[in-house]
Amino acid sequence: MEPLNWTGSLGTFLNPLMLWAVYAFIAAFLANMAxxxxxxxxxxPIVNPDHTISYKLGPVDYALLVMKYAVFVFLGAIAVHIVAGILQPSHEARGIIGGLxxxxxxxxxxxxxSFVLSIRFKRRLGLxxxxxxxxIGMIxxxxxxxxxxxxxxxPMIATHGAIDQVAxxxxxxxxSAVAGGDEGLFAYYLLGGDNLGRDVFSRMIFGAREVLTIAPAATLFAFMVGITLGLPAGYMGGRFDTLITFxxxxxxxxxxxxxxxxxVTPEIVEAGVPxxxxxxxxxxxxxFLWVLLYSRYRSQPHIIKWVAIPITLLLLLLYLGTVFRFDPFVWLATSFIGYLNQGNPVSEWMMTTRDSYEPLIGIPIDGNLLIVFVSVVFVNSPTVFRIVRGLVLDIKTRDYVAAAQTRGEGPWYIMLWEILPNARGPLIVDFCLRIGYTTILLGTLGFFGLGVDPESANWGSTINEGRALLRLYPHPPLPPALALMTLVLGLNLLADGLREESLKD
Incomplete structure (x- = not known):
């Protein structure tokens, strides 16, 4: 089969239009610079006698308009390629852009x-x-x-497996058309292959799953750690504040x-530091969650008994299973069966495997994933702590905090249910920004070989693998680099939009 071109059957009509849009943008940009x-x-703006405002465009305004409409024309042509790619039946007619x-x-x-539902009910959705x-926020x-x-x-988007190789x-x-692969494979490598014969497009897609599994979860944990320490440090002050700040x-x-x-050094890992x-x-x-629930419902014992305590116990079991790979129920069951059936081969097998069982409750975080996760939380928590502490130092002087103190509310209730909700705006904005920073950090770690797994499809390691042959084959590292850039850009623009809207409240 012949390789696909970028624009397929519509390229004859749209390529000249896109090219002229690029030329017009460059010319207008240079003119604007000059x-x-x-x-x-x-x-x-001109204020008319009837107090209306009108505009008389000058050369600079026309140059900016040309740049604006050139971008619209280029993006419109891309959108037509995408829609045509969905509607057209053959790979050759779609081209690479349409196939993507x-x-x-x-x-x-x-x-x-998501856009239709969000816009339809936006007046009911708060910030x-x-x-x-x-x-900006919508973009x-x-x-x-x-x-x-x-x-x-x-799995629905990728055309091949993340680590599947075709020599x-x-x-x-x-x-390029796939040749020499197994039957049933997608017929093309839409974005080419890397130096091991793996599909660049599929690795980029599965890399998004790895990044967006770790980055938000690590950021959320960092915020919970920073909030847990920052609230009492800013509200109570004293030696605790001095120590934690130091x-x-x-x-x-x-x-x-x-x-x-x-x-990641072997000595540190063997010592169990992570x-x-x-x-x-x-x-x-x-x-944090226990204090949050107890401070709010301490006057309602039935909620503490049937909601707060079970949730906390479940979280403790999840904590033990995740960090220490320890499930007390499985451990007690195997121990009890071993005690009742001493000398039984089944009992002996269970006793020998008791220390290597998989806990029923717990998130499997093994190998480098635990190191990466812990390190990201450890690095981000101090920054979140300082932000929370600064917000608390400001908010605790407000009148509604003094009113809560006058009502006789406890310190933790005031911190968690009076101060923290009123600090949510800056914290939500920083959370979005910090997911972007964490994404860049994960990419950097993968680039230096400190990522989750050298065989994984995370964007940083993919960029690192492709940089050695960048001059000869630029296509393997560019898609994950662009994916990383657009994700971080989107998170930054989202944070800017949230910040602007929160300031209007």
């Missing part, structure tokens, strides 16, 4: 549904709903949700990459 150098500016658009069909459907009154939301839906529907497709150019500054002064290199760090960091969210 006019800025000589001091020309946009025209000022067709593979992302579940994502387009989910994006359209999230106000986001759809902000163009950021769209980019972030695009990659989130990509991670969710990754004949090593360093294959985008659109430790936070000490961690922030430590080079991040050096910290990761230390944590497990000890996980034991300390992961218990703080459990404490």
């Amino acid at each position: 006019m800025s150098i000589i001091g020309m500016r946009q025209a000022d 658009g067709a593979r992302f069909l579940p994502v387009w459907i989910a994006l359209i549904a 999230y709903g106000k986001l759809f009154d902000n163009l 950021g939301f769209g980019l972030a949700m695009f990659w989130l839906f990509t991670a969710i529907f990754a 004949s497709m090593r360093n294959a150019v985008p659109g 430790v936070a500054n000490l961690v922030l002064a430590f080079p991040v990459i050096l910290l990761f290199y230390l944590l 497990v000890y760090m996980a034991a300390v960091l992961f218990i703080l969210p459990v404490i």
Whole structure:
């Protein structure tokens, strides 16, 4: 089969249009730069005698309009290619761009549904709903949700397995037909192959799942740790505040990459340092949720008995199974059966495997994943702590805090149910930004070989693998690099939109 071209059957009509749009944008951009150098500016609005405002466009305004409409024309042509790729039946007619658009069909459907429902009910959705009154926020939301839906529907979107290799497709150019592979494979490598014959497009898709599995969860844990320590430090002050602030500054002064290199050294891993760090960091969210529930419902014993205590016990079991791989129910069952059936071969087998069982309750975090997760939480927590502490120092002087103190409310109730809700705006914005920072950090770790797994499809390791042959074969590292860039850009724009809308309250 012949390799695919980029634009398929519509390229004859749309390629010249896209090319002229690029030329017009470059020419208008250079003209705008030249006019800025000589001091020309946009025209000022004119106030008419009837107090209406009109605009008389100047050369700078026309240059900006040309740039604006050139971008619209280019993006419109891409959108036509994507829609045509969904509608056209053959790979050759779709081309690479149309083929990519067709593979992302579940994502387009989910994006359209989320936008329609969010805009329809935006007045009932609080700060999230106000986001759809902000163009920047909507663009950021769209980019972030695009990659989130990509991670969710990754098996439906990817054309091949993340680690499947076809020897004949090593360093294959985008659109190459698969030759020498197993029967039933997708007929093309849409974005080419890497140096091992793996599909670049599929690795990019599965890489989104790895990044968006770790980054939000690690950021959430970092926030819970930072909030748990920052609230009492800012509200109560004293020696506790001094000690925690000193430790936070000490961690922030430590080079991040050096910290990761230390944590992955065999001596540190064998000494169990990552497990000890996980034991300390992961218990703080459990404490946070218990104090949150107890401080709110301490006057309602039935809720404490039937809601707060069971939730806390379940979280403790989850904590033990995740950090220590220990499930007390399984351990007691195997011990009891071994005691009753001494000498029984089944009993002996269960006794010998008791220390290597899989807990029924717990999240399997093994190998480098635990190290990466703990390190990301450890690095981000001090920054979150300082933000929370600063917000608490400001909010605790407000009148509603004094009113709660006058009512006789306890310190933890005031911190968690009076101060924390009123700090949610800056914290939500920082949470979105910090997911982006964590994504970049995970990519950096993968680039340096400190990621989850050298064989994994995470974007950082994929970029690192492709950089050695970048001059000869630029296509393997570019898709994950662009994916990383657009995800972080979307999160930053989303945070900007949320910040602007929260300031209007």
